Amino acid sequence: MKKNELGGLLLRLRKEAGFSQGLLCSGVCSVSRYARIEREELEPDFFLLDRLMGRLGKSVERLEYVMPLSVYRIYERRQDIQEAILYGKLDEAENLLDLYEKEKLAEGSLHRQYILQERAQVAWIREKDPDEILKLLDQAIGETMPSEEEMKKEHCFSAEEGKLLLFRWEVSRKSRTASRxxxxxxxxxxxxxxxxxxxxxxxxxxxxxxxxxxxxxxxxxxxxxxxxxxxxxxxxxxxxxxxxxxxxxxxxxxxxxxxxxxxxxxxxxxxxxxxxxxxxxxxxxxxxxxxxxxxDHVIRRFYIDAEMIRKTRTAVGMTQEKLSEDICAQETLARVETGRQTPQSRKLQQMMEKMGRGCGRVNMAMVTEQYETIELKQELSKYIHQEKHENAKEVLGKIKTRLDMNSPVNQQYVQAEQVDIDYAEKTADGKKCIERLRLLYRMTIRSDPEEECEFVLSTEEFRILSQMALIYFDNQQKDKSVFIYRRQVKQFSMTCVRPVFHILDWGVSKNNLALCMTGENGDLEEAISLSIESIKIDIKAGLGASLGRSLITIGDAWEQKRDERYVHYFKNGIFLLKLYKMDYLYHDVISHIQLMKFPDRNQFNDVLRWDGQFLK
Missing domain, CATH: 1.25.40 (Serine Threonine Protein Phosphatase 5, Tetratricopeptide repeat)
Structure with a gap:
């Protein structure tokens, strides 16, 4: 996203959807406030942006948010509530909702709606009186949505609001007096x-x-x-x-x-x-x-502004006095870096640009004015994940035609994706791909990719490191691969942001490091531990795509330890790989089973039978 283009993006998406300003912001903010957002005179808070983009039918899951610690804590509280419900700790969830309700920053219709809907959700799981649950849901819906008669004339609701309407309908079917x-x-x-x-x-x-x-x-x-x-x-x-x-x-x-x-x-x-x-x-x-x-599925990328400024300043070797010059008082910067003061968005951007790291409150992985390009990026990631290279090349070609290729960030993104495809198709050897990736990494960061650094890495810089580590592993340079993965894991351990709010990047590091540990001279116990941690976080985020891979890694470790538990993990892993279309890894595991000696192979006769009939 170009700097200061958030309002323009909302304007374009709103016009494409055919919504008036009043319809889009109804129930969540005033028309005058929203108009100022479109004119770039005011930035929306993060929760408001979530809802506006949701009503426009555009996911915020691939946007990067750089937020104050106080705002992050509210997202964190919501995650705590969600996890308590997932684990069946309903008393704890209700206590957390009480604390949420007392938060000064958690005021306004969006937060009131959240509290009401979660209380209704807990009551539903407890099998409380449907009519009491309906009262909570009616209040929650009324916080941001118009009357039912008005909605019949024209409607504009996000997926979250739509689920509330569906939930109310489902609960009503249990009511003796209010069935819809x-x-x-x-x-x-x-x-x-x-x-x-x-x-x-x-x-x-x-x-x-x-x-x-x-x-x-x-x-x-x-x-x-x-x-x-x-x-x-x-x-x-x-x-x-x-x-x-x-x-x-x-x-x-x-x-x-x-x-x-x-x-x-x-x-x-x-x-x-x-x-x-x-x-x-x-x-x-x-x-x-x-x-x-x-x-609520959690696929987010959150950064804390204080951490980002402090770590970047340390990485470039700049003093507080130098960074604050012509931007703010040094004392102000000191308070910002410790989280005691929130920097204005303009000041944050000025500081990051002065340190050679362009960054605003809301960022994309590329410089573009078109949200559709971000959607193509999501499609490309899916095809690369599934190793569908022809599809990936086609989508990458579309992305390239939409981007300004004079931008170093865009050059870095497109060329790194091309390296990934070239290596997968074996049109370039590992050594050449490593050199290309090293040059791409240094386009945006003053550090060698194989050295420790203090920079908060962007999504694309992180991905380049992961690509290098994978190529090293494939080419029997395991030590270099493990060094990179451990460095990535270390970066996540040194931030107050939880792994679930960096789930995609964190998951890649953990899963790949676990895979390395099942190889020669690896640590099988660490492989199991890393995979278990990945599974827990994936499930709490509502993600299933990587579960099969983690289960197979655990099964591989147990098999090497001659522990019969490997059969259970292999079987469940195989069916989940197929469920989530991880066909390339699925076929690798089936080939491994077919090479097993009797009687080990006999334990997988049911899997091989399914493979012969439907799973191929």
């Missing part, structure tokens, strides 16, 4: 289908609507239900999400059995086995998504 009719659910589903949302945001709400529709639709709608259920299942598989996945696997299996076709009955059994692997993994770590309708 099926036509309302159909209308909500139609609105969700018509909204111009990206796939990431769509995955938060569409599967929930489909599950409710599938449960309550008349029998003659079975073809429609099946079509919707299959679409929702593929959406969750592509986006790597956990919420609603077991229920959708169950629904799709049920519909396949009803067809009476023998092959589809076998496919239903396969879905049952995938569901079993998923539920066993969740239960093994004491987490349950059952009845947790309002769970």
């Amino acid at each position: 009719n099926f036509e309302e659910l159909k209308r909500l589903l139609r609105c969700i289908c018509e909204q111009k949302t990206n796939r990431m945001d769509r995955s938060k709400i569409f599967p929930y609507a489909v599950l409710l529709y599938g449960e309550h639709a008349p029998e003659e709608k079975i073809i429609t239900v099946r079509s919707l259920a299959e679409e929702a299942l593929e959406l969750l598989r592509d986006e790597g999400k956990l919420l609603y996945m077991p229920e959708l696997l169950e629904l799709c299996g049920k519909l396949l059995r009803k067809s009476g076709v023998p092959e589809e009955k076998l496919q239903a059994q396969l879905l049952d086995r995938m569901r079993q692997s998923l539920l066993e993994t969740e239960q093994e770590y004491g987490i349950s998504f059952e009845k947790y309708r309002l769970f």
Whole structure:
């Protein structure tokens, strides 16, 4: 994103969606305040930005937020509440909600709505009186949304608000006095289908609507239900999400059995086995998504402004006196670096630019005015993750035509992605790829990539290091690979921001380091420990795409230790790899099993049978 372009981005997205200013900001801020945001006269707070982007159908999950510690603590409190509910610690969740309600910074309609909806969610899990839950939900919905009659005329709601409407409908069906009719659910589903949302945001709400529709639709709608259920299942598989996945696997299996076709009955059994692997993994770590309708998937990148300024200043060797010159008083900078004072956004930007690190409150991984380019970046990441190289090359070509390639940040991003594809397709050897990556890293940072540094790395700099480590590992230079991964893990341990708020980058480091530890001269106990930690964080973030890989790493370690537990981990890992379309790794594991000697191989006859029928 170009500097000072947040208001312009909102303006363009709003016009593309066909919303008036009043409709977009209804219930969350005044029209006059929103107009100032579009004119770049005022920055939205982070929670307001989350909601505005959500109403525009655009995910904020790939944006980088640089926030004051006080604001981060509110996001952290929300995560604590969510985790307490996941672990079934409902008394603790209610106590945390009481503390949240007392926060001075947590005032306003968005925060009141959150408190009310979470109280309703806890009451629902406790199986309290549906009418009491409905009162809480009506209050929560009323905080940011217009009356039902007004919504019939025109609507503009985020995935989070849409889930509230669906949750109210579901709860009402348990009420003896306030039950809502099926036509309302159909209308909500139609609105969700018509909204111009990206796939990431769509995955938060569409599967929930489909599950409710599938449960309550008349029998003659079975073809429609099946079509919707299959679409929702593929959406969750592509986006790597956990919420609603077991229920959708169950629904799709049920519909396949009803067809009476023998092959589809076998496919239903396969879905049952995938569901079993998923539920066993969740239960093994004491987490349950059952009845947790309002769970919020956590894929964020948060930084603390005080940490970023202090660490960058130390890395470039600049004194407080020098950095503060012509920007602010040295005493002010000292308070900023200790978190006692929040820097103005303009001052933050000036400081970071003076240190050669362009950065604002909200950042993208590239310099662009088009949010669609960020969506293409998400698509590219998915194809590279799944090793679909032809698709990746096509998307990278589209991205390149949309970017200003005079920007060093854009050059770095595009060329690093090209190196990844070239290495995967073996059109360039490891040594040449390492040299290309080293040069790309130094385009934006004054440090050698294989040396310790104090810089807070950008997403792309972090990714370049990960690419280098992977190539080193593939080319029998394990020590260099392990050094880089440990350096990355160390960086996350030296910030007050939790791993869950850097889940993608943190997960890559942990998983790859664990993989290194299963190799020659590795530490098998550390491999198991790292993988277990990754699984816990992934589940708490609602992410399933990497679970299979972590389970396989644990299984590999147990197999080397000659511990029979490896069979359990391999089996569950295999089905989760296939569920989340990690086909390249899946085939590697199947090949490993096929090379096993008897009787070890006999323990996987069921997996090999499925592979022969459907899993290929």
